[in-house]
Amino acid sequence: MEENVDHRVPVLIVGGSLVGLSTSLFLGRHGVRHLLVEKHSGTSMHPRGRGNNVRTMELFRGAEVEADIRQAASVLADNHGILQAGSLTGDDQEWLFKEIDPGGGLARFSPTTWCLCSQNDLEPVLLDRARAQGGDVRFSTELLSFEQDSTGVMAVLKNRDTGEHSTVRADYLVAADGPRSPVREQLRIGQTGNGDLFHNVSIAFRSRQLMDAVGDRRFIVCYLTNPEADGALLPVDNRELWVFHAPWHPEQGEALEDFTDERCAEHIRKATGAPGLDVEITGKAPWHAAERVAGSYSSGRVFLAGDSAHEMSPTGAFGSNTGIQDAHNLAWKLALVLDGSAGPALLETYDAERRPVARATSERASSRSAEHSHPGYAPAVTPGGGRKGGILSVAMGYSYLHGAVLGVAPDRPIVPERMELMGAPGTRAPHMWAGGPTGRVSTLDLYERSFVLLSAAGTAWQAAARRVAERLSVQLDAYAIGAGPDADLVPEGDADWAAMHGTTPEGALLVRPDGFVAWRSPGAVQDPEATLHAAMSTLLSRA
Numbered sequence: 001m002e003e004n005v006d007h008r009v010p011v012l013i014v015g016g017s018l019v020g021l022s023t024s025l026f027l028g029r030h031g032v033r034h035l036l037v038e039k040h041s042g043t044s045m046h047p048r049g050r051g052n053n054v055r056t057m058e059l060f061r062g063a064e065v066e067a068d069i070r071q072a073a074s075v076l077a078d079n080h081g082i083l084q085a086g087s088l089t090g091d092d093q094e095w096l097f098k099e100i101d102p103g104g105g106l107a108r109f110s111p112t113t114w115c116l117c118s119q120n121d122l123e124p125v126l127l128d129r130a131r132a133q134g135g136d137v138r139f140s141t142e143l144l145s146f147e148q149d150s151t152g153v154m155a156v157l158k159n160r161d162t163g164e165h166s167t168v169r170a171d172y173l174v175a176a177d178g179p180r181s182p183v184r185e186q187l188r189i190g191q192t193g194n195g196d197l198f199h200n201v202s203i204a205f206r207s208r209q210l211m212d213a214v215g216d217r218r219f220i221v222c223y224l225t226n227p228e229a230d231g232a233l234l235p236v237d238n239r240e241l242w243v244f245h246a247p248w249h250p251e252q253g254e255a256l257e258d259f260t261d262e263r264c265a266e267h268i269r270k271a272t273g274a275p276g277l278d279v280e281i282t283g284k285a286p287w288h289a290a291e292r293v294a295g296s297y298s299s300g301r302v303f304l305a306g307d308s309a310h311e312m313s314p315t316g317a318f319g320s321n322t323g324i325q326d327a328h329n330l331a332w333k334l335a336l337v338l339d340g341s342a343g344p345a346l347l348e349t350y351d352a353e354r355r356p357v358a359r360a361t362s363e364r365a366s367s368r369s370a371e372h373s374h375p376g377y378a379p380a381v382t383p384g385g386g387r388k389g390g391i392l393s394v395a396m397g398y399s400y401l402h403g404a405v406l407g408v409a410p411d412r413p414i415v416p417e418r419m420e421l422m423g424a425p426g427t428r429a430p431h432m433w434a435g436g437p438t439g440r441v442s443t444l445d446l447y448e449r450s451f452v453l454l455s456a457a458g459t460a461w462q463a464a465a466r467r468v469a470e471r472l473s474v475q476l477d478a479y480a481i482g483a484g485p486d487a488d489l490v491p492e493g494d495a496d497w498a499a500m501h502g503t504t505p506e507g508a509l510l511v512r513p514d515g516f517v518a519w520r521s522p523g524a525v526q527d528p529e530a531t532l533h534a535a536m537s538t539l540l541s542r543a
Contacts, residue, residue: 007168008170009168010172010334010338012034012036012155012172013037014037014173014183015176015306016036016127019326021123022323023176023327023330024130024135026059026327026331026332028133029448029449031335034135035168038140038141039140041140043123044119047121047241048285050076050119050234051321052114052116054109054113054396062444062448066115068125069115070115072117073118075237076118076238077116078218082223083096085225087273088213096223101113110396110442111431111442116220119320140160151171152171153169153171153172155168174302174305174330176306179288179311181307184304189296189299190294190295192359194290195292197377198377199248199286202244202284202286203283204241204243205241205264205282206279218238231375232374244264247375248286289377290311290312291311291362292311292362297355298347298351305327309323310362312358313368315374316368322357325354329514333349334347336513340473341473341540342474343540346541349402353400356402356414393417397416398414398427399426401414406519407425408425422502423500425520426516427516430443430501432491432497443489447511447515450477450513453465454497455509456480456481456482456498456505456506458484458486459506462480468529468533472536502520518535518539
């Protein structure tokens, strides 16, 4: 398998949409050389997949790309609620919710917030930053085949512009190649879940008159419920560019060719309640809502991420966010294994952590579609056994019960009913503002490229961390928290950092590069170095 190799890279990424580009960005932040191939000629042209939740924006904040994303999304910065209406012009109208974060309570949990950025605006930002981080991204390049052995993966690629074939030898392959993933199919990895839920046709159109009917209502989406012409209306620029999701029923013999421009325009007029509306159709794309999760997220040296690993109903935008968080979870593990800091067994925790989260999240997405009466979806019963946890709990309150975590409570749910981030192992570490050497930081800003130990100034934990880092040849940053001259971080106001993190001033908290709590000591221990060494060795799969 070593003959006729044109390129050698540590990681080959297949698929250059949101998840593939995010994988490239995150690997680049860790200094991992990689090649990304995408069979299409460029980034997405269709405005879809635009709801980026708080956890995803925290990851983009850590990757120093948040400001660019918000700039790209500025035109929709004031759009917040979800409206349900018989039409835009009648009295039958109800806000399912009017504000994403009413009262500003989210600031307790995060230094950032939601961002409405359409896929066609987000992907170019990720592409630019991924390439700036050293990512080799090639469009019009298709994966034809691959084989793997005990030391790597051999892939055959085709340049779709020239027809030229080339071979790539990679240590690992990440398949972010969509819901019909050829990589997953070749690996013969099955799927579980409720399967197809409903089908829509996404219709991009131009209308200068529609903003008069919309008025000052700045919604994220409006579900229009006219039984003769239902659908979902989404603003693109709040002025003349819009998207309408129309139900499509292939199971009833309805073909895509039936969605002519004339039919689509008339459907939009009837749904909005504006019979004389100017409608210019500019694009159409079918999409399928489904609930499926792969039976495994890996096979040998090949990993699934994003839609290749899971499909979810679009309500709540859980699918793309879960995929981006897959990429972040996998990137730091690949980086540590490739540089020798961790054993290969660390990569097995990717499946153990991310697949249960996808199952719980996909059930919640289906339930949310039922709650919102998404056009085209009419389940006999609410999927997933009804509502379990609010959207914030699903987006960022989930837990890893198994994997690269120690001391997780055995009865802890994957998705809690109430939002609670108190430093428990397996959960995202708490957010706390503090003064640091470079100014005001959130504790979440400390986590990206290394393990981090938090402890009180004046304890033995900092010295223990330095010695453990040397013994294991791994990057482990330690921060002393307090108000004295030995403190690295000074909590703002009267914040009690130990109580916020579920420990005591004599204890310590170990946080992974992805911001999840790996291990916690609730108090002092007899030998901090030995205790920390044992924890790190186990987490790095060296025990």
